[in-house]
Amino acid sequence: MTKAPHPRILLIGTGDTKADELIFMSNCIRKAGGEPVLMDVSVLGDPPYQPHHDKHAVARAAQATIDIIMASGDENSAMSLMALGATRLTRALCDAGEIDGMIAIGGTMGTDLALDVARALPIGVPKFVVSTIAFSHLIPPERIAADLMMILWAGGLYGLNSTCTAVLSQACGAVVGAAKSAIKPRNDRPAVAMTSLGKSCLSYMVELKPELERRGYEVIVFHTTGMGGRAMESIAAQGGFAAILDLSLQEVANHLAGSVVSSGADRLENAGKAGIPQIVAPGAVDMVDFPAWQPIPRDLVDRPFHAHNRLLASATSRPDDRRKIARAIAGKLATAQAPVAYVLPAGGIQQWDHEGEALHDPEGLSAFVDEMRAAIAKPVELHEIRGHINSPAFVETILGIFDRWVEAGIVPAGKPAAAS
Structure with missing residues (x-):
């Protein structure tokens, strides 16, 4: 045109x-x-x-x-x-x-x-x-x-x-x-949204994006540092995606903790309202972000801490707070008007929670996983894996659910490029 x-x-x-x-x-x-x-x-x-x-x-x-x-x-x-x-x-x-x-x-x-x-x-x-x-x-x-x-x-x-x-x-x-x-978004392939952080924290997008593109989808990755999640929610509210892989949820935790690094109270809700199928995982939900140029919030001063750069820093939330986060996630997913699968990596949910890393907190992770198991209820599918969110098992689980949904007609089939 x-x-x-x-x-x-x-x-x-x-x-x-x-x-x-x-x-x-x-x-x-x-x-x-x-x-x-x-x-x-x-x-x-x-x-x-x-x-x-x-x-x-x-x-x-x-x-x-x-x-x-x-x-x-x-x-x-x-x-x-x-x-x-x-x-x-x-x-x-x-x-x-x-x-x-x-x-x-x-x-x-x-x-x-x-x-x-x-x-x-x-x-x-x-x-x-x-x-x-x-x-x-x-x-x-x-x-x-x-x-x-x-x-x-x-x-x-x-x-x-x-x-x-x-x-x-x-x-x-x-x-x-x-x-x-301006070049407006094209509609030649079904669009799939994916949420993540940088590869140093969450690396699954490196494997998932090319696999989904090979299946004939356009993959749009949103950086979940407040406004990235807001952008995804805004487009989801208008029905702009065939499916959403919402795999990084620390904006939900941020909002509950009162952090300014927020996507708003309706984070993790608009896709469900719009009837968009979602595969969800708790990437980095153990972290509370805050501006690195401000003092550490008083309720986080004694928590494991990571300064990402001069703008953004993160501290881990306490076990009781993680239980609240788990219940909030489950409550939001329960309202969805389309299929939801929740993948729970019991081995860890961001790179810095490995043993020896700055945000390692096995007690907090255990509290979150236990509460998440109890909070998720049908019809939301719960898929627990023993591995870490950055493991090959996590990617395989996501793709397995996605392919099953495509076969069942829940997600529209992609349009792979014609062979040359």
Whole structure:
């Protein structure tokens, strides 16, 4: 499909309060070779220009009127309704082929709305948010779309200035450039998601990926350091995978421990809700991650500890905490609306738990394995192996389950490349 020479960029903002910024951004989009399509999400006032999609169109998409939205209670409820309308209208424009990308601008209110809109767009459709709270812990991981781009709106609280225009011009150029060059995911082979960490911790992907590709699947590996798991959950929620090999779950443990290295409360839930079959294993679930540049959390100071680099460090959780993690995993899997197989490597669940390594903790591993055996209940399949998660036996077990599910029609058959 030939790309449009002038990609149509949906530009979202409150035109009653940010008209100068939005007009400036429209001009930047044109100068970069794009065509701005303005959507106004104002509630109280009107912009000094005519948007392509005005606030009344946004309200109608929420099955309301501006008067109803204004009378809804307060600014939070009003903007929540506008967010619903903007999300529905944006997705309809995308499905109709009327936009090629999206950029939104805002403070906390505008960002709140923009995050919903971005999540409604498929992966591969460029989505950019210019925000006064970009990269802030105010934004929960579960609100972030898998391929969202953000930039901090420095100097952008009120009115234009040279710092603000420097940021806005970069953002507009970035979204136009992305729309011109983006290659959307192909659909020629069934997609299989896999979660893992680096090879120094979890190495199964080295064997599993080529084996699954040989069977005719596209394998997409997600790095489970918070946002990687979030990206996988985001795509899973939209039904984007034929199957998921969720073999690294320390983001679940992180969230339970209150770590900032989290993928959100719904980690390990979206595939089940979407009816996607899952093969699951507890890779690295014994670790709690924290920023290496901060002091070790008080409840972990006496635990075995590993500094991965200057950004990320990990400590092992206590046996009682591992039992809680096991029960949480089992509870999430029990809600799945598709087959689930849980593979339990009783010999260890990450490279650094071997004897002689920094995170060796046989008491903790035993507590986790015992609790996991008790917590998993049918219809979830439990497959226990004596070996380590990085052993050949683990890979063989995963492939055995996967092949059986393909034969049974649970996972769609792959499309191996034709022999040359």
